[in-house]
Amino acid sequence: MLxxxxxxxxxxxxxxxLCDALRGLVLSDVLPGGARLPSTRExxxxxxxxxxxxxxxxxxxxxxxxxxxxxxxxSFVAEGAVPQARPRPRGLVKxxxxxxxxxxxxxxxxLQGQRPVDFKPGVPALDLFPREAxxxxxxxxxxxxxxxxxxxxxxxxxxxxxxxxxxxxxxSRGIRVAxxxxxxxxxxxxxxxxxxxxxxxxxxxxxxAAVRGxxxxxRAILENPCQPALSGLLEREGVEVVPARVDAEGLDPSExxxxxSAVAFVTPSHQYPLGPVLPAPRRAALVDWAxxxxxxxxxxxxxxxxxxxxxxxxxxxxxxxxRVVYAGSFSKAFAPALRLGYALVPRxxxxxxxxxxxxxxxxxxxxxxxxxxxxLASGAFERHVRRMKRVYSARRAALLGExxxxxxxxxxxxxxxxxxxxxxxxxxxxxxxxxRGLRFDEAMVSRIASAGALVYPAARYAFAPLPGIExxxxxxxxxxxxGAIARGVSxxxxxxxxx
Numbered sequence: 001m002l003x004x005x006x007x008x009x010x011x012x013x014x015x016x017x018l019c020d021a022l023r024g025l026v027l028s029d030v031l032p033g034g035a036r037l038p039s040t041r042e043x044x045x046x047x048x049x050x051x052x053x054x055x056x057x058x059x060x061x062x063x064x065x066x067x068x069x070x071x072x073x074x075s076f077v078a079e080g081a082v083p084q085a086r087p088r089p090r091g092l093v094k095x096x097x098x099x100x101x102x103x104x105x106x107x108x109x110x111l112q113g114q115r116p117v118d119f120k121p122g123v124p125a126l127d128l129f130p131r132e133a134x135x136x137x138x139x140x141x142x143x144x145x146x147x148x149x150x151x152x153x154x155x156x157x158x159x160x161x162x163x164x165x166x167x168x169x170x171x172s173r174g175i176r177v178a179x180x181x182x183x184x185x186x187x188x189x190x191x192x193x194x195x196x197x198x199x200x201x202x203x204x205x206x207x208x209a210a211v212r213g214x215x216x217x218x219r220a221i222l223e224n225p226c227q228p229a230l231s232g233l234l235e236r237e238g239v240e241v242v243p244a245r246v247d248a249e250g251l252d253p254s255e256x257x258x259x260x261s262a263v264a265f266v267t268p269s270h271q272y273p274l275g276p277v278l279p280a281p282r283r284a285a286l287v288d289w290a291x292x293x294x295x296x297x298x299x300x301x302x303x304x305x306x307x308x309x310x311x312x313x314x315x316x317x318x319x320x321x322x323r324v325v326y327a328g329s330f331s332k333a334f335a336p337a338l339r340l341g342y343a344l345v346p347r348x349x350x351x352x353x354x355x356x357x358x359x360x361x362x363x364x365x366x367x368x369x370x371x372x373x374x375x376l377a378s379g380a381f382e383r384h385v386r387r388m389k390r391v392y393s394a395r396r397a398a399l400l401g402e403x404x405x406x407x408x409x410x411x412x413x414x415x416x417x418x419x420x421x422x423x424x425x426x427x428x429x430x431x432x433x434x435x436r437g438l439r440f441d442e443a444m445v446s447r448i449a450s451a452g453a454l455v456y457p458a459a460r461y462a463f464a465p466l467p468g469i470e471x472x473x474x475x476x477x478x479x480x481x482x483g484a485i486a487r488g489v490s491x492x493x494x495x496x497x498x499x
Contacts, residue, residue: 026067034079
């Protein structure tokens with residue numbers, strides 16, 4: 001309806017996406033002044049979302065002056081909401097794309113038609129994916145694969161890739177693991193889905209006594225904030241979710257509940273999205289908590305390849321291999337489209353893991369697995385990681401430099417940088433006399449977008465109340481060169497000046 005498409009894989013909420021899409025249709029004059037909008041019920045039904053989300057989007061746009069409600073008649077585009085002198089664009093505008101959402105505006109500091117700088121977190125340098133080298137490996141895998149191997153394969157993964165992954169983890173992380181403990185996945189998301197389905201109870205938590213000591217755990221503990229897709233998945237499936245507050249050192253195990261077993265989902269190598277690295281004492285305390293409560297820890301090695309200072313800390317999995325599911329991804333280092341990762345699964349869980357995987361997609365593509373095994377065996381994967389670490393380190397330095405220039409302590413403006421020790425994004429907490437009162441709500445994000453930068457408030461990642469989170473902004477730099485970073489920070493500063 002109206003050419004709007006919502007993407008459930010994005011960290012942005014569906015309500016925010018709808019608000020942006022409708023605003024884009026107004027700004028592009030696809031919905032001119034006086035145009036009647038579909039009813040909230042009709043729009044919710046067509047988009048497959050709750051009516052509450054549609055109502056919230058309408059209320060936000062009404063507050064911004066783009067639409068107006070008429071009692072008994074519905075909602076309409078406000079007359080005069082967009083300057084009439086602007087030429088009408090040719091054809092329809094695809095409202096779901098960030099660049100098209102802003103078409104028709106030419107704010108100060110941004111050239112007409114120039115794409116906004118997208119600071120989306122977690123996106124690697126897509127233009128530096130080694131296409132030719134990967135194409136050769138993939139072609140060689142297709143040519144050399146035995147006929148018997150291109151039927152249905154082993155759900156745990158291609159033996160060659162399991163062996164090479166075990167060897168790689170020992171070289172890069174010091175993890176000692178047998179190949180039979182390595183399970184190949186279609187990325188971290190699938191590993192999260194398998195663990196949640198295999199280990200977590202649905203519905204009535206009073207069944208605790210019946211399952212204590214068995215495979216099912218009674219609740220999920222999530223870092224707050226965390227990846228919205230994970231909290232949304234568990235809540236939709238009726239799992240009891242307990243938020244765990246994140247401070248400057250990550251999750252604090254001393255605050256975790258001890259009255260029932262659980263599955264704790266953590267990102268100790270680079271907490272997502274705020275960025276602290278979990279220190280060794282807390283790692284030990286977290287494993288002690290798991291032992292005392294009969295719980296399981298899911299260790300997402302988020303951004304584990306890209307650490308910019310000091311040696312990596314010992315993975316949780318090395319502290320207790322039977323209490324920790326360790327998961328990582330090849331896709332982040334190469335390209336997300338590969339959809340290839342791995343998990344180290346405790347013996348207690350292997351049967352349930354296999355059963356859940358077979359219900360999902362049986363196994364990952366054997367040709368892709370064979371090509372990745374070859375990259376690991378030849379050292380090509382690690383050479384690429386080293387190259388990209390240099391690239392990301394330079395981009396990180398460029399972003400820190402631009403932020404220092406734009407938001408130094410002069411004139412009462414200051415920014416606290418968090419999460420710079422690793423990964424592909426920074427978290428910024430705005431303070432100082434002039435910036436202390438900033439709140440990165442959707443109206444503020446839209447103003448910054450109109451100046452030429454797409455930014456991501458950390459509040460979108462919080463699934464429970466978290467004081468001060470509204471002042472934190474996430475800026476991804478992995479997929480931006482130095483020129484784009486400079487333009488983006490300039491646009492961010494211009495947008496904040498208008499606030």
